[in-house]
Amino acid sequence: MSEIKEISRENSSELYAKAKTYFPGGVNSPVRAFKSVYGTPLFIKKGDGAYLWDADDNQFIDFCGSWGPLILGHNHPAIREKVIEVMQNGMSFGAPTALENELAELILSNNRFIEKIRFVSSGTEAVMSAIRLARGYTKRDKILKFEGCYHGHVDALLVKAGSGLVTFGETSSAGVPKAFADETIVIALNDKEALTKAFGDFKDQIAAVIIEPIPANNGLLLQHQEFLQYLREVCTTNGTLLIFDEVISGFRVSFTGAAGLYNINPDIITYGKIIGGGLPVGAYGASAQIMSNVSPEGPVYQAGTLSGNPVAMAAGIAQLTELLKPGFYEDLNNKTKSFVNDILTFANQRNYPVNISHIGSIFWFAFDTTDTIRKAEDIDPHSMNRFKTMHQHLLNSGVYFGPSGYEVGFISAAHTMAILDTAKQAIFDSLNVVFAPSQPSSEGTALASKDDFRE
Structure with missing residues (x-):
């Protein structure tokens, strides 16, 4: 795994500093403040298909999709x-x-x-x-x-x-x-x-x-x-x-x-x-x-x-x-299932304690467990530190997840198999980082804030 260079956030950081003089916390919806992940918020400049570009011209494969509505991708x-x-x-x-x-x-x-x-x-x-x-x-x-x-x-x-x-x-x-x-x-x-x-x-x-x-x-x-x-x-x-x-x-x-x-x-x-x-x-x-x-x-x-x-x-x-076009949901849901199964196979082969729940074209990573979680009380808040590490690595690799480990990801019709293959490799690398021996266990580490995690 090659070393990942950290992306520039200079323009986004300047915009955020100015935004904090206008809005509570610098945002108009709490989770956008990046309080549960590393770094300052990214200010988005453009979206097209499966991609986003921020104010520093970094390009990302987007799995947030404006928190779900962009089932066809950006700017269809x-x-x-x-x-x-x-x-x-x-x-x-x-x-x-x-x-x-x-x-x-x-x-x-x-x-x-x-x-x-x-x-x-x-x-x-x-x-x-x-x-x-x-x-x-x-x-x-x-x-x-x-x-x-x-x-x-x-x-x-x-x-x-x-x-x-x-x-x-x-x-x-x-x-x-x-x-x-x-x-x-x-x-x-x-x-x-x-x-x-x-x-x-x-x-x-x-x-x-x-x-x-x-x-x-x-x-x-x-x-x-x-x-x-x-x-x-x-x-x-x-x-x-x-x-x-x-x-x-x-x-x-x-x-x-x-x-x-x-x-x-x-x-x-x-x-x-x-x-x-x-x-x-x-x-x-x-x-x-x-x-x-x-x-x-x-x-x-x-x-x-x-x-x-x-x-x-x-x-x-x-x-x-x-x-409503024939086969739309079948194609999208099958694509999502394949994407999730490939990541789970990678994780299982390395005995990484991670589970990915998915239904339709929605998916979610749960760390430090391989069980399907069905109740809020069963989510280990310490495991959110795993997500913080994953989120940081993925941003630097050109993959955008919503800035909270409690939020789900979405796949759109614009995500081709080639795009998903690129994203999968970045996710594989991020899991290697998350579960590297040099990384501290999530148990006992400072809790990621659960506050303000909903868009």
Whole structure:
């Protein structure tokens, strides 16, 4: 293995120093501050296909993909041309356009799990609206969520578990009133006993259970289909709505997301990321009966000046049209499986304690274990020091992962086999560095910060 020269960050460092005079921490979303990895943040100048370029003209193979929405890669010509075409007529009207109908028809005609949809401007906004809808529909107040699932920075859901099998949420951010957290019940993932007890303790009080069916914001905590099916049955029995937060998994693992992959019909689904083609967007959908409760048809109020923004709708139309082409998901998912299996084979041959969970075109490295991790509590925080070393080596080798070991990686249609082969070699070299005898064991070393790891 040849010695890797450290990349220049001079321009990025200057931009970051200036940014800190404008923004809290110098960023507009916490994980971008690189607090969990080495060095100062990279300021990105350009993206094209599977590649990124930073302000110092370093080129990287990108596995972040703007945290998931760029399933076709950066600057895809079909999206770019559609956006430019629509922009010629204006960028925002605060009024209906035919583009909203077109994108809604693309989604609804190819997704049997929802009958009506409402566009918003972010995944957080979609989840916030879905929670309000569930409470309005059931006329109940309490929400049940799972430790390790992230649903945006909604006050009632920005909570963590306390001690015990079933607990009320404890606020995990300043500014979240205790009264809000007290309406949220938090239990561990993949735990039928805790789920059953929660419904026993709070009978007829739980409006909704919300879950990432493919938890991908705190590692990739793959759930057994049996547990998700049990969750569906418990909700049905108790008159509680089941919300699938598919902001990441929707249109990523399949066109119909995890609902389609597992063949489980939730009551409400939230979307984001991919349906905007790289522009800000979110959506929530359900049966016509449930959605009839949303204003102006029903009493549950929700609004947004930029909801259904024509430029975002245009990007979504262009992207989803590509995703509907025959064989798109099969090709992408097979490519990802091959990529992950080759890395695992390399690691296993050298007895490196690392596991890579993957589903569809999403993957995640877990260090100091070879087991599949299904609960947030089973992630060893000390192992994040392994990721810090890996991340630094990969940046210097021209490979970009999101700057947190709790974040997942994404493969896009723009990642050719040749590009993935190049990235694999860099990953092989990085694993040799991470597990070199000269490297200290992660056990006992300073903990990488888990704070601010979510984009």
